[in-house]
Amino acid sequence: MTEPSELLEEFKELFDIVKLCYQCGTCAGGCPVFRQYTEFNPRRVMEKLLLGDYDEQFIDDQQIWYCSMCYTCSTRCPQGIDIGHVITELKNLAVKLRNVPPGIVAEMEAILETGTTAAISQSILKKRERLELPELPKADLDEIQKLMEATGAVESLSQIKEAGN
Amino acid sequence: MTKFAFFVGCTIPYRIPFVEITLRRTLPEFGIELVDLPFACCPDPGGVQGFDSVTWHTLAARNLCLAEEQNLNIVTACSGCFETLKVVNTHLKNDTALKTKVNGYLKEINREFQGSIEVKHFAEVFYDDIGIDKIAAKVQNPLSGLKLATHTGCHFLKPPEILQTDNPERPTKLDEMVEALGAQSVPYLNKLSCCGAGTRGVNQDTAVAMAHEKIVGAERANADALVTVCPTCYVQYDVGQRLMAKQFEKTNLPVFVYPELLGLSMGIDFSAGFKMHTIKVAPILEKIAG
Numbered sequence: 001m002t003e004p005s006e007l008l009e010e011f012k013e014l015f016d017i018v019k020l021c022y023q024c025g026t027c028a029g030g031c032p033v034f035r036q037y038t039e040f041n042p043r044r045v046m047e048k049l050l051l052g053d054y055d056e057q058f059i060d061d062q063q064i065w066y067c068s069m070c071y072t073c074s075t076r077c078p079q080g081i082d083i084g085h086v087i088t089e090l091k092n093l094a095v096k097l098r099n100v101p102p103g104i105v106a107e108m109e110a111i112l113e114t115g116t117t118a119a120i121s122q123s124i125l126k127k128r129e130r131l132e133l134p135e136l137p138k139a140d141l142d143e144i145q146k147l148m149e150a151t152g153a154v155e156s157l158s159q160i161k162e163a164g165n
Numbered sequence: 166m167t168k169f170a171f172f173v174g175c176t177i178p179y180r181i182p183f184v185e186i187t188l189r190r191t192l193p194e195f196g197i198e199l200v201d202l203p204f205a206c207c208p209d210p211g212g213v214q215g216f217d218s219v220t221w222h223t224l225a226a227r228n229l230c231l232a233e234e235q236n237l238n239i240v241t242a243c244s245g246c247f248e249t250l251k252v253v254n255t256h257l258k259n260d261t262a263l264k265t266k267v268n269g270y271l272k273e274i275n276r277e278f279q280g281s282i283e284v285k286h287f288a289e290v291f292y293d294d295i296g297i298d299k300i301a302a303k304v305q306n307p308l309s310g311l312k313l314a315t316h317t318g319c320h321f322l323k324p325p326e327i328l329q330t331d332n333p334e335r336p337t338k339l340d341e342m343v344e345a346l347g348a349q350s351v352p353y354l355n356k357l358s359c360c361g362a363g364t365r366g367v368n369q370d371t372a373v374a375m376a377h378e379k380i381v382g383a384e385r386a387n388a389d390a391l392v393t394v395c396p397t398c399y400v401q402y403d404v405g406q407r408l409m410a411k412q413f414e415k416t417n418l419p420v421f422v423y424p425e426l427l428g429l430s431m432g433i434d435f436s437a438g439f440k441m442h443t444i445k446v447a448p449i450l451e452k453i454a455g
Contacts, residue, residue, distance in 0.1 A: 032355075032358045032359040032361070032375055033359075033361075033364055033368075033371060033375070035358075035375075035378075036361075036371045036374040036375055036378070037368065037370075037371040037374075040368075040371075062367070065215070065367045066364050066367055066368050066371070067363070067364070068211075068319075068359050068361060068362070068363030068364040068372075068375070069210060069211045069215075069319070069363040070319035070323065070359035070363065071319060071323035071324055072319075072323075072359070074323070074324060075323055075324075075325060075333050075334065076334075082324070084323075084324070088214055088215055088218060089218075091215035091216070092215070092216070092217055092218055095215075095216050095217060100216065101366065101367045103212075103366035103367060104212045104215060104216055104366065104367075107209065107212040107213065107216075107366070108212070108213065108216050111205070111206050111208055111213065111224070115205035115206060116175045116179065116205065116206050117175045117206050117208075117209060117212075118175040118176065118178070118179035118180055119179070120179050124179050124180070124182065127182055127183075127441070128178070128182050130437060131182055131183060131185075131186045131437055131438060132186070133178070133182055133185055133186055133189070134201065136173065136178055136201060137201050137202060137203040137204075138203055139203050139204060139205035140203060140274075142274075143205075143227060143274040144205050144224065144227075146273045146274050147220075147223050147224060147227060147270055147271070147273065147274060148220060148224070150223070150269075150270040150273050151217065151219050151220040151223050151270055152217070152219075152220075153216070153217055153220040156216075156217065
């Protein structure tokens, strides 16, 4: 398993961007998730990073996965911080520490096994026929698997499974 | 005819295929030819990028390579696919180190990203390539009297510096596109807000509440229906109203994806697909028929 300290080295470059944050809260003000669910607060995510509260952020806290990736915060940040990108980087780090919601793991496995995130049922194929839609050319699964092995995604998935996550 | 590689994605063909047929029937009427290629998942800009950004870039690059090898630009049916493919295409064209890294992985499958094509969303093809005037000229049955709440959706607009489609804080293209069909675009509360789909996988109650807030806003503005250019937003709003009814007071607002309404105004028969909507669209069809 990758140790947190090693990962934080990777994170240093990102911190150069994060440190521009002066906690104005414009991100939270525009965040559509925060409006419905105040536990997820992009300003607090940035605050934790500024305070160096890394363990909680990266390992224990799954709040970053609640971001809906709408990029409203990134568009509005007066300091030009791409907060959506910061959150994506945090997610990538959390995955390396095997802190990832089961739904995301299932999605990765579906792509690895079928090339698509959709469940292709008989009933949907009948629906396609009824609509006179053509059969779609199938992706070469061997190519998808080779690529996911090469990038290390397959290895990450098996480590997450082993850890029983 | 202008040829495009047609990137139909996962959600449309295997969840709401009645949207796929509307694009396959309307685009050729404007001189656009669609070519199917053995694409895989785009992949998803939320989940897959969140899992591992390098894998996300690499799998997207494979899809871009398939279109490059045919010398075809891509038109996407889905806004999520559009964001992924356009962002990755732009990153790889401009970041030599990343391109070298990704091409190292692509070598395993004997492919190489060149950076020779462009990626467009179908709404850009309608608005920017075909143009409002030509759309209006095709209208046989104007959608007069129909009040529509437009929802452009996040993945068509942001990140704006890369996607460059419309004003991310005040988009107007979809409004102009529905008005070209004779309908009226009505302002409503939280018009620009996200549908919530991105958080559905980890926090369904919040995702439902986010979509509900929009449906209520549209109903209060007396909209007859909501229209979007994104299949994921469509699912949130149409199928989602069933889930909303468990948390909130029941709503009953029909939802469309733009080419359905375009086809309707052009006199193309999409009745088989309209029956597949969760919220019944019959009242809208009756209203248009007058």
